[in-house]
Amino acid sequence: MTGTLVNTTVNGDAVQFACPTDESLLDSLRDRIGLTGVKEGCGTGDCGACSITLDGELVCSCLVLGVEANGREIGTVEGLADGDKLHPLQDQFINNAALQCGICTPGFLVAAKALLDKNNNPTEEEIRYALAGNLCRCTGYDKIVRAVQAASKDLRKKK
Amino acid sequence: MTHDQSFTNQKFKLVGSRVNRPDGVDKVTGRAKYGADAAAPGQLVALFLRSPHAHAKIKKLDTSRAEKLAGVKAVITSADLPDHTNGAQLDVLENCMARDRVLYDGHAVAAVAAIDRETAKKALKLIKVSYEKLPHVTDVDEAMKSDAPLVRENIFTRGVDPKPTKPSNICKVSTFGHGDIEAGFNEADVIIEKSFKTEQTHQGYIEPHACLASVGPDGNGELWVTTQGHYTYRTVCSALLGMDMAKLKVTSSEIGGGFGGKTHVWIEPIALALSRKANRPVKAVMTRDEVFKASGPTCSTSMDIKIGAKKDGTITAGSAHIRYQDGAFRGQWGQLGAMTAFACYDLKNVQSVGYDVLVNRPKVAAYRAPSAPMAAFGVESTVDLVAKAIGMDPVALRIKNAAKEGTRASYGPTYGPIGIGPTLEAAKNHPHMRAKLKKNQGRGMACGFWFNFGGQTCSDINISADGTVNLTLGTVDVGGSRASMSLICAEELGIPYDQVKANIADTSSLGHNDTTEGSRGTFSSGMATIFAAREAIEEMKERAAQTWDIPVEEVEWVEGEARAVGKKNDNLPPLTLKEIAGRAAATGGPIAGHNEVVADGAGVSFASHICDVEVDPETGGTKIIRYTVIQDAGKAINPDYVEGQFQGGAAQGIGWALNEEYIYGDDGRLQNAGFLDYRIPVCSDLPFIDTEILEIPNPNHPYGIRGVGETSIVPPLAAIGNAVSNAAGVRMTHVPMSPPRILKAIEEAAEA
Structure with a gap:
């Protein structure tokens, strides 16, 4: 393997890895840094299971190259909780039974947080469209939308 | 011990309440490990070469150049797999790896295991296959016509009399019903006749098939895999590869959706075969394209x-x-x-x-x-x-x-x-x-x-010295069953829900459980859990009787504690589950309950x-x-x-x-x-x-x-x-x- 050195920040920590130039950031995160909370459902940007933030923007990490992460800030599901305190979205996903198999959950949480960071009081329709890039095959989305509504309420109360 | 499975209309304290699942935190933090999330030191990457044709004869299959590529540790074709001609598993094996003919677009013809993905990809390109294309049919009505291309040459329709002398694409005709339909239609004022079609769909689970296989030259093997039925995978994989069932330990990972599609083996036997040949762990993960083409969608x-x-x-x-x-x-x-x-x-x-x-x-x-x-x-x-x-x-x-x-x-x-x-x-x-x-x-x-469905099921309950309880299950948790089984276990024992920790056992740690399919999980594992808990209660009553030095008939189990019944026992304060568990070492050793059942009557x-x-x-x-x-x-x-x-x-x-x-x-x-x-x-x-x-x-x-x-x-x-x-x-x-x-x-x- 001919690797390129990448210096990046993942969930606030400085991280260094080497990868081939054609490797996806998804593979780098999973196979080189061990962040297997980032899931691969399709590898073509259609399912959102690999959702992360890159400099605060929501992206599918399967559509980003590992080398593109150089000098950037990455956020994954592993960085959502504050120490032993879960993020309100994480709490409300559990409380609302918003996951069944759970494979899509990390992507949904990252996408929902990206929404709530920009809009702390989204309508049901805004939630549904913000999460339309994330596929869930178990829940029919009902309890996911309710969890995001509950979390947005919690976040507003906090402020 | 046989147990009565009749409905008793008991009043519930916990069952029916909305509780948080015990695996929730793992799943919202990214910690839960699914099929593709495991790794082993020295693992190889497996990739599959698949048919680009709907139907073709494999005239020549040459893997020699791929085998010589640096970093390639094993190549498998049907020639490397045991011969199951006329055996019960022939169809399963032929679907995992085509023999002489490819039968659909995406049918596997070869697989490689190499030190990394890049090398494995290069190796696939070095495998030479020459195909002779054959006529194909993909529509069900077309396939039933007498001049349709034959998908297989040895299919004679079952369920018709007389037995056909010519092969066809119709495997089976199944007839059900009763009464006299002609007479019934004659009685009708209105008759509606209509034809319908439905197209083929896929379960669409978000997690592709994935496994980590490891087999040594001593015949011992391990398979970490996303599946609805790890015992079934063990049965099928060991039969296909000629392994001893008890020496193949299959562990079900967290499963990222199945809906029936993870009840059959696809890449798993081949990953095991590659591992056995290379004597290295092998990881195989399907792409989404492969999932659509080469797993098991439903019918059109x-x-x-x-x-x-x-x-x-x-x-x-x-x-x-x-x-x-x-x-x-x-x-x-x-x-x-x-x-x-x-x-x-x-x-x-x-x-x-x-x-x-x-x-x-x-x-x-x-x-x-x-x-x-x-x-x-x-x-x-x-x-x-x-x-x-x-x-x-x-x-x-x-x-x-x-x-x-x-x-x-x-x-x-x-x-x-x-x-x-x-x-x-x-x-x-x-x-x-x-x-x-x-x-x-x-x-x-x-x-x-x-x-x-019901079917074969077994569960174990082990009571720890501090009074917390391990519930060991063999039905895969496809969508929250650890919570419902914990509720049932806690209900029976009379203890709080969070005093129970449910685990899904691997195939070496608990007896056979049929695949989690047919909506059988809660019905059958629930039954085995109830009966296992009741056995543990009987044991705890014995221990209490022994402690009190009274006959066990004078002990009852109420609200998580043993109580001595009758006036003469009034002076005996109840013994809680925790107290009995704490004294287990002195009263006869660990306290457990087991149940093995064929759960009938779904x-x-x-x-x-x-x-x-x-x-x-x-x-x-x-x-x-x-x-x-x-x-x-x-x-x-x-x-x-x-x-x-x-x-x-x-x-x-x-x-x-x-x-x-x-x-x-x-x-x-x-x-x-x-x-x-x-x-x-x-x-x-x-x-x-x-x-x-x-x-x-x-x-x-x-x-x-x-x-x-x-x-x-x-x-x-x-x-x-x-x-x-x-x-x-x-x-x-x-x-x-x-x-x-x-x-x-x-x-x-x-x-x-």
């Missing part, structure tokens, strides 16, 4: 339905001829479809005939209530047409003919207490039925049935769905406006997750009804093997899905449990079909009702 179908009724709504006869394609390997999907077709109704004269047909498509696997949604689409659409023809409300017509306790089911048995009538009454009385509809909107409803399940749609007459696009699921759960252990099953099944049915389909080109190749072109419902496609849980206890389960996972996918095709037909003013007979099909139907109706 074609059917003719005929129903006759009197003017008062009495159905006098029903018949169904239903044709299901099984892919390139024999299945029983047409048979199951024929069994379910008329199961909702109490009919004097009924006949259903199912055909299982081979085509050049991937092997069909189970998909949530397999075969039932398609048959229900045909029958429930025709029931609506009958209602229209006699001018009767469709719900009233269904209520008039609904099966009830004592009804002889169209597929043979006589029903016990069942929920079809109550779900229909609930539908009739639901406010959804009275909601106003706007322009271009329509309402439809439909019923659905599923058998539910209760059949029924549902009624109501759906409102809006059809855009310009585009043919359909929007689901409102959706209500009413289903009999028997007993809802953890209602949040029962609702989740109702909603999830409805959403899958909505996708099937409106969008999802396998599209094959004239070349027999799949044209839409990805989530972009095979579009499953997304969040913005759906409304909230209302649910109503009915509880009609199953008499054959101590808690009345039936099983809830599958029935919810059965009514949506027909409910939406009826709603779209009412909204657009034209009868839809082909699923999915995608915009082009709806537009075409509207235009044809306008021309007529």
Whole structure:
């Protein structure tokens, strides 16, 4: 393997890895840094299971190259909780039974947080469209939308 | 010890409450480990070479250049696998790796294991295959014609007399029913005959098939795999590869969706074979393209339905001829479809005939209530047409003919207490039925049935010295069963829910459990958990009796503690589970309860769905406006997750009804093997899905449990079909009702 050195920040920590130039950031995160909370459902940007933030923007990490992460800030599901305190979205996903198999959950949480960071009081329709890039095959989305509504309420109360 | 499995109508303290799942934190933090999340030191990467043809002879297969590539540690073709000619597992093996012929686009022909993905990719390119293309057939009706290309050359139709002398693509004809259908149709005032088609869909689990296999030269092996049935995978893989069953330890990872598609082996035996050959761990993960092409979607179908009724709504006869394609390997999907077709109704004269047909498509696997949604689409659409023809409300017509306790089911048995009538009454009385509809909107409803399964199950309960309890299960947790099993365990023992920790055992740590399919998990593992807990209680009563030095008959177990019964024992304070556990070392050693059972008597399940749609007459696009699921759960252990099953099944049915389909080109190749072109419902496609849980206890389960996972996918095709037909003013007979099909139907109706 001919690797390129990448210096990046993942969930606030400085991280260094080497990868081939054609490797996806998804593979780098999973196979080189061990962040297997980032899931691969399709590898073509259609399912959102690999959702992360890159400099605060929501992206599918399967559509980003590992080398593109150089000098950037990455956020994954592993960085959502504050120490032993879960993020309100994480709490409300559990409380609302918003996951069944759970494979899509990390992507949904990252996408929902990206929404709530920009809009702390989204309508049901805004939630549904913000999460339309994330596929869930178990829940029919009902309890996911309710969890995001509950979390947005919690976040507003906090402020 | 044998236990009584009869329903007892006990009052519950915990069962029926909404609790958080014990694996929740792992799953919202990314810590939960799924199929592709495991790694082993020195692991190799496996990749598969797959057929680009729908049907072809493999004339030459040369792997020599790939084998010589630096970094390649093993290459496998069918020649490297044990010979199962005439054996029971031949079809399974041939699907995992083609022998002389490839039978569908995506059929595996070779696999490599290399030090990394790049090397494995290069190696695949160095494998030379020369094919001789053969005629192919992918449509079920085409495949049944006498001049159709033969998918296999050794298939002689079963279930017909006399036995055919010529091979065909029809594997099996299955006939069910009773009465005299000709006489029944003669009694009818109205007869509706209609043909329907449904296209092939995929379960669409978000997690692709993935495993980590490790086999040593000593014959010991381990398989970490995403599966609904790790014991079944052990049975099949060890048989295919000639391994000793006990020496292959299979661990089920967290499973990222299965819906029936993870009940069969696909890449796993080959990963084990590669590992054995390379003597290194091998990781194999399917791409999404491979999942669509080479795992096990459900059937496409074609059917003719005929129903006759009197003017008062009495159905006098029903018949169904239903044709299901099984892919390139024999299945029983047409048979199951024929069994379910008329199961909702109490009919004097009924006949259903199912055909299982081979085509050049991937092997069909189970998909949530397999075969039932398609048959229900045909029958429930025709029931609506009958209602229209006699001018009767469709719900009233269904209520008039609904099966009830004592009804002889169209597929043979006589029903016990069942929920079809109550779900229909609930539908009739639901406010959804009275909601106003706007322009271009329509309402439809439909019923659905599923058998539910039981089967081999065992569970262990081990009580720790501090009084916390390990519950060890062998049914895979596909969607929250650790929570419901913990509730049941805590209920029986009389302790708080969070005092129980449920684990899913690997195949070396607990006896055989059948695959988690047929909605059997809660029914059968629930039963084994109850009985195991009762054995642990008996043991704890013994320990208490010993401590108190009284006969065990004078000890009872109430609210998590042993109490001495009778006046003379008044001076003995109760011993809690925790106290008994703490003294276990001095009273006879560890305290455990076990149960092994063949869980019989799974209760059949029924549902009624109501759906409102809006059809855009310009585009043919359909929007689901409102959706209500009413289903009999028997007993809802953890209602949040029962609702989740109702909603999830409805959403899958909505996708099937409106969008999802396998599209094959004239070349027999799949044209839409990805989530972009095979579009499953997304969040913005759906409304909230209302649910109503009915509880009609199953008499054959101590808690009345039936099983809830599958029935919810059965009514949506027909409910939406009826709603779209009412909204657009034209009868839809082909699923999915995608915009082009709806537009075409509207235009044809306008021309007529």
